[in-house]
Amino acid sequence: GAVVSQHPSWVICKSGTSVKIECRSLDFQATTMFWYRQFPKQSLMLMATSNEGSKATYEQGVEKDKFLINHASLTLSTLTVTSAHPEDSSFYICSARAGQLNTEAFFGQGTRLTVV
């Protein structure tokens, strides 16, 4: 299957700093990318959907000023957690799909963020 590379795989940062997570589709052009958050032993919660060249669509309850998403090209989307706090510590996963309807999404390996 297609490959989605997410970087970094883990990061520890101090409270109040910002962290950027990158998501790249390596061998296909991703018209849509998704960002999810996952707490331990829980499911993936969709944070936002982004289409190349347009603003991300955030899910209800997700602060767009807190979680900045940029989808500048068909192969790269970034999630920046601004002014991180310990409660932002979580596992963040991106996924990408080449088409729209009825196409599978490919997932990155996830980023474990720990805010101290």
Next chain:
Amino acid sequence: SQQGEEDPQALSIQEGENATMNCSYKTSINNLQWYRQNSGRGLVHLILIRSNEREKHSGRLRVTLDTSKKSSSLLITASRAADTASYFCATEPYSSASKIIFGSGTRLSIRP
């Protein structure tokens, strides 16, 4: 938001037995997908079944979809220790095409 609920939440079976996981969802869908996640890792896509399909097979996996009941099942036959993982169903809602919403997941443990 979560679209679906899965049951059981956790399942432990003996190697060689079959494992069945169920998923129920709330709204009309374009398709339903099953994913697998090993602890602390990303997700691996298993099967996509479209809303006009009723059953799909892939190796030891069999997926059914009943749109009238808004439910799906994943059957893993002849389970192996390596099948130990969390399994999630995910739906692409009809009203929100391009979104993929995940269910609550089933943690499957295969005892050797």
